[in-house]
């Protein structure tokens with residue numbers, strides 16, 4: 001009883017098939033996916049690609065333009081595919097990715113190998129440490145992508161490296177730390193396909209290893225519905241700092257054990273498992289992810305906990321007809337865009353640089369682009385927009401009037417859709433004190449501090465030094481000063497202050513500066529920003545941000561995996577707390593100076609609702625690392641333009 005899929009677009013599929021002509025692997029149009037999944041629901045793949053080997057896969061990804069949605073599936077033990085099927089190209093790895101090579105202290109395994117098979121082969125080779133894989137029904141590719149774990153170990157613990165093919169077809173080897181593992185998550189770049197991994201293990205007697213495997217199998221048989229149509233644990237276990245109860249205990253105490261609706265049932269044996277008892281669809285009320293399933297194609301993702309986090313974002317963008325960052329270029333009619341650039345703020349030159357990059361990229365993408373330098377004459381801006389009436393205004397302004405809700409209000413009034421956030425989110429984010437209150441109210445971490453009158457500043461330190469003083473509403477670190485112990489620069493700072501009667505003071509947080517870009521409801525990755533000391537920058541100031549060589553960007557940041565995962569979550573939470581739209585970028589201080597092996601402390605500095613789009617800017621760099629080229633990023637922003645009020 002599956003809902004019929006939306007009709008596929010014949011000219012588009014023909015075009016994609018032509019692009020992939022000559023590949024050695026198999027291409028199938030409209031391939032049913034439901035029967036391949038453990039849950040046994042879901043519609044077809046518009047195009048299913050089963051590449052012959054790594055080279056074939058790299059070749060295919062290289063040929064597919066970035067705006068073609070690509071979805072990777074493993075053994076389908078942890079996905080529920082929507083009844084409408086999956087748009088674009090779905091990749092499944094087969095025999096060409098199933099080699100296993102035993103080495104003295106580990107195994108090099110293809111991504112299509114089943115976890116259980118790898119556990120067996122390790123035992124055969126007398127290698128200990130991979131027994132936990134015997135309790136996991138997925139593939140190695142899925143296990144790396146999701147940091148599969150069971151029975152006290154996980155992939156993060158044993159992985160030396162993983163070979164991936166990036167969305168643009170390049171082959172990259174990533175070490176464990178670079179994969180930013182957390183509980184059931186990794187920071188694999190968007191669109192990347194894991195093709196091979198090296199798993200560490202130690203020599204031991206095969207009989208002992210087999211005994212351990214048998215014990216794991218028995219425990220799994222006893223506690224999980226292993227023979228049912230299911231998708232493993234439906235919900236992640238909650239953060240132990242929030243509750244020491246497991247997901248299944250919460251489900252149980254909510255009285256849901258055995259609950260049955262429309263052919264889907266909460267398992268009576270292990271109530272974090274949901275079963276398809278025969279005729280469930282992805283859209284059945286009892287099926288997890290129903291709200292997503294109704295709208296089209298998106299694999300179900302593991303949830304963070306039972307209750308209100310029902311729509312937890314995935315770790316990176318997933319192609320989706322509603323929200324995919326790159327619609328099909330071949331089908332998109334060129335539209336008229338006015339790029340607003342320049343502006344009146346201290347960041348005018350940055351905006352001009354952002355605007356130039358954006359305009360060029362949008363023209364390349366086939367849009368009809370007009371550039372408007374937003375000077376002091378608002379009447380002239382309105383007249384120009386009225387005369388040319390663009391389909392979308394691309395707001396490339398930074399700072400006051402461009403980023404604080406002012407121009408957004410004008411565009412709402414004129415009913416012209418625009419990129420990025422609306423009036424309220426822009427105004428909140430720009431006013432650092434208001435943003436701090438919103439973050440606090442949402443339970444997000446901010447630095448100690450508050451607002452002071454700049455007139456009072458010369459008299460006394462408002463906080464124990466070192467601390468930071470900054471304007472309430474400037475971006476790009478304009479006007480930010482660190483006041484260190486023993487240096488009385490308060491009078492000089494107050495004298496030179498041109499940012500209004502108030503200032504924000506915050507404790508100085510040692511350590512590093514991190515930033516996380518968000519597109520829609522999805523965090524991209526974490527960048528560690530290190531000011532270049534040779535260029536004379538004390539922190540990530542205005543010059544360090546915008547001069548080539550002013551700072552070094554390390555991405556994905558090499559930080560504690562829990563901190564990495566937390567930064568991604570906090571960026572999405574901060575974006576939501578302010579009500580942002582489109583893309584934003586959240587800056588953090590990360591104190592890892594006193595945490596030993598622990599994850600350290602993250603503090604939200606600010607959300608940038610108009611993140612820089614210059615050649616050295618952080619958001620385009622993160623998007624690129626996630627397989628989203630600059631042009632596709634700009635197009636995604638245009639596609640997500642709206643009037644916000």
Ligand SMILES: NC(=O)C1=CN([C@@H]2O[C@H](COP(=O)(O)OP(=O)(O)OC[C@H]3O[C@@H](n4cnc5c(N)ncnc54)[C@H](OP(=O)(O)O)[C@@H]3O)[C@@H](O)[C@H]2O)C=CC1
Nearest residue numbers: 074075076077078079138139141142143145148193194232
């Ligand atoms: N502990 C347990 O008992 C259980 C654990 N699991 C675990 O769930 C996961 C599911 O594995 P599997 O069935 O193979 O995967 P699935 O086919 O269920 O795919 C799940 C997601 O993994 C990603 N993925 C899969 N293969 C690859 C690849 N080669 N390269 C990059 N990403 C990939 C995709 O994520 P994206 O959409 O983000 O690209 C995909 O949506 C594994 O980690 C498995 O071990 C599952 C059931 C029970």
Ligand SMILES: C=C(O[C@H]1[C@H](O)[C@@H](CO)O[C@H](OP(=O)(O)OP(=O)(O)OC[C@H]2O[C@@H](n3ccc(=O)[nH]c3=O)[C@H](O)[C@@H]2O)[C@@H]1NC(C)=O)C(=O)O
Nearest residue numbers: 149150151152223232233235236237246248269270271272
């Ligand atoms: C199935 C998955 O992984 C599983 C993994 O197989 C097991 C075993 O290590 O540990 C996690 O389950 P879990 O936290 O629910 O732990 P389990 O070992 O299954 O259960 C803990 C204990 O509770 C008991 N239990 C569980 C469920 C239930 O309804 N009743 C019950 O009594 C079990 O018998 C066991 O004694 C993973 N799930 C998550 C979300 O972390 C998956 O990731 O999809």
